[in-house]
Amino acid sequence: MSDKLYLYPVWIRIWHIFNAVFFLVLLLSGISMQYASPDFMLMPFDVAVTSHNVAGIGISIAYFIYLIGFVFTSNKKHYKIECKGLIGQLITQMRYYLFGVFKGEESPYPSTEESKFNPLQKVTYVGVLFVLFPVLIFTGLPLMFPEVIIDDFFGIGGTLLTALVHASAGFFASLFLVIHLYFATMGASFSSNFKSIINGYHESH
Amino acid sequence: MVNKYKLVILCLFACLFLGGSQSIAQDVADNGKCLKCHGQVFYEYDNEWTGQVDRKPLNPFHHIDSVKMHQSVHKMFACIDCHSMDYETFPHDGELRLEAKYTCMDCHGGDDTYAKYNFEGIEEAFMESVHFQASEERFNCWSCHDAHGYELALRNDKSIVEVVELSNNMCLSCHDNKFKYGLISDDQPKQINEIHAWLPNQDSHFKKVRCVDCHTNVQKDVLVSHNILPKEKALKNCVQCHSANSVLMESLYAYRAKESRESSGFLNAVILNEGYMIGANRNQTLNNISIGIFSLMILGLLVHLILRFILIKKK
Numbered sequence: 289m290s291d292k293l294y295l296y297p298v299w300i301r302i303w304h305i306f307n308a309v310f311f312l313v314l315l316l317s318g319i320s321m322q323y324a325s326p327d328f329m330l331m332p333f334d335v336a337v338t339s340h341n342v343a344g345i346g347i348s349i350a351y352f353i354y355l356i357g358f359v360f361t362s363n364k365k366h367y368k369i370e371c372k373g374l375i376g377q378l379i380t381q382m383r384y385y386l387f388g389v390f391k392g393e394e395s396p397y398p399s400t401e402e403s404k405f406n407p408l409q410k411v412t413y414v415g416v417l418f419v420l421f422p423v424l425i426f427t428g429l430p431l432m433f434p435e436v437i438i439d440d441f442f443g444i445g446g447t448l449l450t451a452l453v454h455a456s457a458g459f460f461a462s463l464f465l466v467i468h469l470y471f472a473t474m475g476a477s478f479s480s481n482f483k484s485i486i487n488g489y490h491e492s493h
Numbered sequence: 494m495v496n497k498y499k500l501v502i503l504c505l506f507a508c509l510f511l512g513g514s515q516s517i518a519q520d521v522a523d524n525g526k527c528l529k530c531h532g533q534v535f536y537e538y539d540n541e542w543t544g545q546v547d548r549k550p551l552n553p554f555h556h557i558d559s560v561k562m563h564q565s566v567h568k569m570f571a572c573i574d575c576h577s578m579d580y581e582t583f584p585h586d587g588e589l590r591l592e593a594k595y596t597c598m599d600c601h602g603g604d605d606t607y608a609k610y611n612f613e614g615i616e617e618a619f620m621e622s623v624h625f626q627a628s629e630e631r632f633n634c635w636s637c638h639d640a641h642g643y644e645l646a647l648r649n650d651k652s653i654v655e656v657v658e659l660s661n662n663m664c665l666s667c668h669d670n671k672f673k674y675g676l677i678s679d680d681q682p683k684q685i686n687e688i689h690a691w692l693p694n695q696d697s698h699f700k701k702v703r704c705v706d707c708h709t710n711v712q713k714d715v716l717v718s719h720n721i722l723p724k725e726k727a728l729k730n731c732v733q734c735h736s737a738n739s740v741l742m743e744s745l746y747a748y749r750a751k752e753s754r755e756s757s758g759f760l761n762a763v764i765l766n767e768g769y770m771i772g773a774n775r776n777q778t779l780n781n782i783s784i785g786i787f788s789l790m791i792l793g794l795l796v797h798l799i800l801r802f803i804l805i806k807k808k
Binding site for chain 2: 473
């Protein structure tokens, strides 16, 4: 049996599961609205609108709680990015994913108690959590109350612009989700990372 | 040389402008004699029996908004063009209330000047509507078209919000007013917002879509469909509007769609001039790009997965 590290405290796991559920609902209802058509719908339009609103508020609250946890626990240490040598580290990590894994090489930046993420993960997670998330929330909330959006933004409708940014950010978030899921299969075994996020223990290779 | 031309053109414009404003002044009839009472909340008259000036409240149903009247399509009319000359005396003769009123068709029927409106087509549709079916003659064109203030909405270059407001007020003047409603029915009108409780964001919807957009089917030969359908046939399916081929493009936006240039790459781009509609305003280019990126990513991951299986198995 490989080593086990306790990396994911309870609050992170609870947040993660809520985040995942809300995210899935948002993604499915979002696609359903964006591509609404009388012929085929993932779900009825009014259901999509309501569930998108509810899940949107839910994920925002969860995000807020996550931020509090981020500030007041040691969790933030995992997200510290050292700019020096970052590019080199990213290339090393990508090289590993593109060639190393196939040769059975060891991961160049294995998870430790001090740093559970490799450089590529750090950059992605910081991007998702501190760029995509705020963009989605700050465009999503006004779309729930469109009367607060200015009508005309340099000749483009304010609501249109907000909706475009929201949908684009949602698109990138959906890319993230798929990649995230795929990379989760690259743990010690195919399913070990999925177990970790439930029991909290990380299995190394 | 050039300056002379400019002067001539300027003069021409000035003449046009002055002529224009003069003819507007002539177009509006002077109805001061009647509006002295019917434009007010109270009216006064000399009481010959007592020798005093009496002051009485005017029945609000007899009140005429002169501002609205001056904006209406019939602003050039004097009151007595439509009403009997005998109204010039007061107290009005009691029998005058029996006077038959003109109908739209009396003046507009079979007149080529108004062919583009297709009054005949409208009348036919109206006769099939729930209103006429339920109440017959008691419900007529004037029930919706204010005899003293009807203004063209959609056909004039008004903003969608204004078009919607003018059109919806024609329905709400009755469905939201138990006195006017009571002229036609013994029942109380139901609360409009309760009837439509299933519709989310009601306020924004009622600002951006007309009652007739949901309560009629598109009628190809007239601009505004007049056949109000039974409530069971009203449009309830969100996707009929919120989708690529939104019915609004054939009703509320049909007139504009013909005139506007489609260039921005957005579906149903005319709607974007005045709002944004979920599901109906996708951008084709962004759509294709995003589908492309997504497919490439899936392909990449699949290849990676397969390689992982093959190469790791070999070990």
